[in-house]
Amino acid sequence: xxxxxxxxxxxxSALAAVTVGTIGASGHPARRAASTPKRGGTVxxxxxxxxxxxxxxxxxxxxxxxLLEQINETLYTVxxxxxxxxxxxxxxxxxxxxxxxxxxxxxxGVRFSNGQPMAAADVKFSIDDARAQxxxxxYIDSAIxxxxxxxxxxxxxxxxxxWAPFLADIALFANGIIPKNFAGQTRVEFYKxxxxxxxxxxxxxxxxxxxxxxxxxxxxxxxxxxxxSVKWTFVSDQNTRELQLRGGQIQVDEFPAYNSVKKLQxxxxxxxxxxxxxxxxxxxxxxxxxxxxDVHVRRAISxxxxxAAIAKAILFGFGKPANSFMPPQVPFYDPHSPGIQYDPKxxxxxxxxxxxxxGFDVEMTVGAGASDENAIAxxxxxxxxxxxxxxxxxxxxxxxxxxxxxxxxxxxxxxYWTMDIxxxxxxxxxxxxxxxxxxxxxxxxxxxPKIIKxxxxxxxxTNRAQRQSLYSQIQRIAAQDAFMGFLFYSPFRYxxxxxxxxxFVYPLGNYHMEDVWVS
Amino acid sequence: MSLAAYVARRLLQMxxxxxxxxxxxxxxIHLVPxxxxxxxxxxxxxxxxxxxxxxxxxxxxxxxxxxxxxxxxLVRGNLxxxxxxxxxxxRLVLDRLPVTLWLIGLGALFSVLIAVPLATIAAAKREGVxxxxxxxxxxxxxxxxxxxxxxxxxxxxxxxxxxLFPVGxxxxxxxxxxxxxxxxxxxxxxxxxxxxxxxxxxxxxxxFEADYITTARSKGLPERRVLIRHGxxxxxxxxxxxxxxxxxxxxxxxxxxxxxxxLPGIGQLMINSILARDFPVVQAVALxxxxxxxxxxxxxxxxxxxxxxRVRFD
Numbered sequence: 001x002x003x004x005x006x007x008x009x010x011x012x013s014a015l016a017a018v019t020v021g022t023i024g025a026s027g028h029p030a031r032r033a034a035s036t037p038k039r040g041g042t043v044x045x046x047x048x049x050x051x052x053x054x055x056x057x058x059x060x061x062x063x064x065x066x067l068l069e070q071i072n073e074t075l076y077t078v079x080x081x082x083x084x085x086x087x088x089x090x091x092x093x094x095x096x097x098x099x100x101x102x103x104x105x106x107x108x109g110v111r112f113s114n115g116q117p118m119a120a121a122d123v124k125f126s127i128d129d130a131r132a133q134x135x136x137x138x139y140i141d142s143a144i145x146x147x148x149x150x151x152x153x154x155x156x157x158x159x160x161x162x163w164a165p166f167l168a169d170i171a172l173f174a175n176g177i178i179p180k181n182f183a184g185q186t187r188v189e190f191y192k193x194x195x196x197x198x199x200x201x202x203x204x205x206x207x208x209x210x211x212x213x214x215x216x217x218x219x220x221x222x223x224x225x226x227x228x229s230v231k232w233t234f235v236s237d238q239n240t241r242e243l244q245l246r247g248g249q250i251q252v253d254e255f256p257a258y259n260s261v262k263k264l265q266x267x268x269x270x271x272x273x274x275x276x277x278x279x280x281x282x283x284x285x286x287x288x289x290x291x292x293x294d295v296h297v298r299r300a301i302s303x304x305x306x307x308a309a310i311a312k313a314i315l316f317g318f319g320k321p322a323n324s325f326m327p328p329q330v331p332f333y334d335p336h337s338p339g340i341q342y343d344p345k346x347x348x349x350x351x352x353x354x355x356x357x358x359g360f361d362v363e364m365t366v367g368a369g370a371s372d373e374n375a376i377a378x379x380x381x382x383x384x385x386x387x388x389x390x391x392x393x394x395x396x397x398x399x400x401x402x403x404x405x406x407x408x409x410x411x412x413x414x415x416y417w418t419m420d421i422x423x424x425x426x427x428x429x430x431x432x433x434x435x436x437x438x439x440x441x442x443x444x445x446x447x448x449p450k451i452i453k454x455x456x457x458x459x460x461x462t463n464r465a466q467r468q469s470l471y472s473q474i475q476r477i478a479a480q481d482a483f484m485g486f487l488f489y490s491p492f493r494y495x496x497x498x499x500x501x502x503x504f505v506y507p508l509g510n511y512h513m514e515d516v517w518v519s
Numbered sequence: 520m521s522l523a524a525y526v527a528r529r530l531l532q533m534x535x536x537x538x539x540x541x542x543x544x545x546x547x548i549h550l551v552p553x554x555x556x557x558x559x560x561x562x563x564x565x566x567x568x569x570x571x572x573x574x575x576x577x578x579x580x581x582x583x584x585x586x587x588x589x590x591x592x593l594v595r596g597n598l599x600x601x602x603x604x605x606x607x608x609x610r611l612v613l614d615r616l617p618v619t620l621w622l623i624g625l626g627a628l629f630s631v632l633i634a635v636p637l638a639t640i641a642a643a644k645r646e647g648v649x650x651x652x653x654x655x656x657x658x659x660x661x662x663x664x665x666x667x668x669x670x671x672x673x674x675x676x677x678x679x680x681x682x683l684f685p686v687g688x689x690x691x692x693x694x695x696x697x698x699x700x701x702x703x704x705x706x707x708x709x710x711x712x713x714x715x716x717x718x719x720x721x722x723x724x725x726x727f728e729a730d731y732i733t734t735a736r737s738k739g740l741p742e743r744r745v746l747i748r749h750g751x752x753x754x755x756x757x758x759x760x761x762x763x764x765x766x767x768x769x770x771x772x773x774x775x776x777x778x779x780x781x782l783p784g785i786g787q788l789m790i791n792s793i794l795a796r797d798f799p800v801v802q803a804v805a806l807x808x809x810x811x812x813x814x815x816x817x818x819x820x821x822x823x824x825x826x827x828x829r830v831r832f833d
Contacts, residue, residue, distance in 0.1 A: 046781075050791075052559070052603050060561050135571035188605075207604050207611060208791075209689075209783040235781040239670055240687050244781070247678050247686040399553035399796050406557050406564045415562060430562070438565035 035501075041518040042229045043500060045252040046241045050234035051211050054202075055191040057129065057174045058136030062418065062509055065173055067232060069510050070213055071113075072176030072196035075104055075123065075155070076167050078422045082278060082329040082507030085171045085422050089118065089197060090155075099162030099462055100145075102170075104155045111218040112179050113201035120149035125180040127157065127170075137174035139438075140426070164462050168423035173510075199225035199514035209234055219514070226502075226517035245270060245495055251518065252503065253495040258316045264495045271498050274318055274491035275505040278327040278419035283380065283485030287445035289411040291362065296354035298482040302340040303347035304383040311488045313379070314372050318493070322486035324475045325431055329507035330424050332471035339479045339486045344386065351387045359388025364412040365404060368395045373414050376487070380412075405443050415442070419508050424471055428455050432478060446483035522824075526817070533813040537806060541593065544805040545586050548798055555602045555796040576602055589802065598806070599799035601792075608799040611788060612807050618689050618784040621700050622776065623769050626707025627762060634712045634758075635751070638719035642754075643746060645724065654720070657713035665706055669779035672702045687781030703780040707773070711765055718761045722754035729753075756827050763819030767812045 049063040056068050077088040087093070090104040110118040124147040131141035143163035148156040159166065169175070177197060182190035193202035197220065200213035214229040233250065235241045238257045245253040246267065256264055256272075264272040285292045285301065292298060307321030323339035326332070351357060362384075366377045381391040391412070396404065405413045417427055430437035432451045441447065451474055458470040479486075492505045502515040556572035557564040573579045577588065592599055598609040641653040660668070677686045690699030726732060727750060735745045774786035785804060792800035 053605065060559065060563050135568045135575075206614070206783070207606055208615065208788060233781070234783075235687065236787065237778045237781065240673075240779055240781050243670075243673050243678055244686045247682060249686050249688070397553065397794060399555075399558045399794055400551070402561070402564070403552060403554040403557045406562075417562065438567065439562070442562075 035519070037226050037502065037517040038519055039223075039226050039517070040228055041226075042231060043227055043252060043513075043516060043518060044231045044233060044250040045254060046233045046235040046244055046250040047254040048234075048236055048238070048241075050208055051205075051232065053191065054194050055136075056176050056194070057133040057138070060136075065420075066510050067211060067213075068194065069173050069176075069198070070200040070230065070513050071194055071198045071202065071216075072173060072178060073198045074171050074173065074176050075106075076171040078171055078506055078508055078510070080504065080506055082276075082419070082422055083331045085167050088171075089177055093167070097158075100159045102157045102159070102166065104157070106153045106155060107220065108153065110197050110220045112183070112195050112197055113216040113218055114179070114183060114195050115218055116179055116183065118177060118197055119152045119180075120155040121152075122177055122180045123147070123155040124149040126177045127175055129178075130174045133174075137172065140169050140172055140174065140421070143169075162460050162462060164459055164467060165421065165423035165425040168421040168425070172421050199512075200230060203229060221514060225514035227513065230513050230516075242495070245497065248497070251497040251500050255493050256495050258314070258318060258493070260495075261316060261318055261493060269498050271496050271500070273494045273496065273503075273505070275494065276329050276507050277490065277492040277505075277509065278329045278507045279416055279490050279492070280322055280325065280327045280418075281414070281416040281487040281490065282322075282325065282442070283376075283487055284405065284410070284413045284415055284442065284444055285482075285484060286408055286411050286413070286443070287483075288408055289362070291354075291356050291360045292411065294354045294356060295481060296350045297356055299340060300347045300350035300354065300387055301380075301384060301389070302482045302485045303343045303350060304387060305380055305485050305487065306342040306383065307488055308342065310376055310379055311490075314375050315488065315490055319488045319490035322488050323479075325478055325484060325486050326424050326427060326471070326475060327419065327489050327507075330419055330427070331422060332424050332468050334468075334472040334475045337472070337475035337479055339475075340482055347387060359390065361390045361392065362411050363394050364391050365394050365396060365401055365410040366414070367398045367401045370398065370401075376414065406439075408440065408443055408445065413443075422508070425455075425459055428458070428471070428474060432474065432483070442484060444483050446481065448477060448481055448483075451477045451481075522821070526821070529813075529817050529820075533810065533817075536813055537809050540805055540809040541590070541802065542586075544802055545589060545798075546582065548793070548796070548801050549582055549585070553796045555798065558795050559603060589799075598803040601800050602797050603795055608797075608803040611800055612785060612803045615783055615785045615788050616807065618782050619770075619773060619777075619786065621689075621696055622703055622707060622773055622782065622784060623766060625697075625700050625704035626711065626769070627766055629704050629708035630711035630715055631762070633708055634715035634719060635755070637712070638716045638723060638758075639746060639751060641716065641720045642723035642727065642750075650720075653716060657709075657716055660709050661713040664775075665710055666775045666779050668709055669703070669706045669776060672706060673779070676702060687779075689782055700782075703776050703782060706776050706779075707769065711762070711769075714765060715758055715762060719754060719758045722757050723750055726750050726754045752826065756823055759819055759822055759826070763815055766815050770808055770811050770815070 047063055051064045051067050052061045053059040053064050054068050056072050059065060073089050075088060075090040076085040079086050089107055089110055091107050092105050094103040106118065106120060112118060127141065127147045131138050131144055143159045143161060143166060145158045145160045150156060179195055183195050199216055199219045201216045203212040203214040205211045210231055210233045212229055212231045215225055215227065219225065235244065241253045242256055242260055244250045261272060264270050283305065285298050287293045311317065311319040311321060321341060324334060324337035364377055367373050377393060384391050404410050405415060420426060430439050431442045432446065433455050434441045434447050454470050454474050458467055461467050461470060492509060494505060496503050499519050501517050501519060503511065505511045556569045560568055577585060589599065598607065600606065601608050601611055604611065637653045641650040644650050673686055677684045684702050685699050688699050690696050732745060732749055735749045773784060774790050777784040777786045785807065788800065789804045792804060
């Protein structure tokens, strides 16, 4: 949005209105559930992927994370708008010692599903265990110096240095509270059927088919959960999930196809939801390939991508062009960030300023069978012809695609991100701090000392206004450097039976099944 | 050679085939690009985390060493643990095997039940209207992809027409399985029937020219008896071979049908494990497929011999 700022804002606003309007038309379940919640019943949720693991400290798959959050809860949790955190298993926190000491007061009357009361020793054990996981989420707790349990209802976490995202980090599922010493089991045994304070407890699992959780009778929120049980099934085919919903075999269809959304919106007995999400799609440009090292070339490519057309064609209008590498649902997102938008004239002007005025050949890695990605790739290929950039596709299966992107064995490629915490730090570090994020700036090789310095400053600045200013600068520089093509923001799509109430997906992708009931 | 000796020899051959399959699959799946650690970690795959997972799974060792370990485990009946689910790969496969066996078995049964009468009628009414109809209609059906047929059957019989069958799933108990597998098996059968009808019709027409059929007719045997007892019994022998080959293909080719009907079968497991590079599961599935294909061909040979006394085991 370097130029045509006003037009872009208009487009963004219009698309946002469409999205919100769509949600509004179907009704926000949490707000429109007019009748009294009813206790009992089961909800079956059909999903496109199966659950891999219940080990909250080492799993990275969303389909596992969204499940285990029904069992494991954290001291603080994300607010429904995804932009903040609120007390959950803790009732509050006192910050002292120059922002390096966090004293949590634990909620009274909280019990694990095995009946054992939750105490500060459990908090210490859980967080110490989480931060020790080197191949998992341990890195998110790297600012923690130690965890103390001075008494049963107080947990103290001392930091090595003031760390602005700390409360957002502590609200990460990996820092969920489990019984001390895995309730007497081994780590492996425990995570086969974990115990937590959440509204549901493990019931059964058929690997590759389904997972069933039942009501936790010791849940601390009085009267909740309403449901007796929740079952998640693995149904990879989108059409079958839709037919199962229409046939009453399931009550929630996760991620129906974009081309089914309009039909589902008018299907009797079905509620179609488009929840604002933190998903952001990108076109990666690897700077180890000489032409893509040239900022003018990167800008030219980015200017040639017609994001609005892609959002309309691929997402059937249910998405909006991205103006920042940060999504709107994350705190400190800047709606005025000048992320590059479609402008062929500027593209040609940038190309003329580059060392590659006469064009060049470039290879684009595309996931075989990833239909959306293939469609975007073709749009980009056609668009770049006018810059004399000859795009050749290299189709590989998705595992190879992942592997080669991560190892920098590509020139142009695609990827996306969804937030895990209600703070931009995780994404920003990953995307623009090549060493800090451990991913070579989202696998692009982008390095800008100024943006790295700002990122580090933002991590330790607790003043909200100052942080906003820092993150606005970061977004502006990232947009000017065009280190990736920021493509589009898209919603989380869920279709439910109209008998399901209170189902609400947070921008981070998680949902609180304790609020759900069936009529 | 006696039947027992023949079966023993074929089973011994099977061991060699399976051994060959283990080598081929092991090295192929390890040599193609892609990394289970990077698939599991997604965009958060830092070199350190990838290295830790490789060490945990033993993928940091040279390939021959990994193969040696795999074979050591295999001879003890252990196929290793799934990298993603952390459960024994063998158990994963065996849990899903009944679903695929049901699908293939019931599909084969339905295809025989449909194809035999149709082919017999077509051959008996050669060049008549029934013959043309029977030859053309199933052939048109063959032109439709199985996922489309599956969705149409679901729409017709699971959604719009009194919901006679469930929209996918495997069901529970014998009756539940039968109920749930009816439409998937019918989809399998609709793919097989045109091939079987054409094969069986051609064989029947050939058999009808044989001297023993003329003899049977001249003895005054009823036409129905001539057709079934003398014609069909001889003609079906070649069709059994066609069916066996088709089933051999089906063993690895039920993926689409499993996806459309949300069946937790071995086809889905195979494709997911290949895409995720879940090496132990890929190897376990390949092993089971190899055994199944060899067994299907063995059974086909035995049935062939049982139906045709001229066939000898050698």
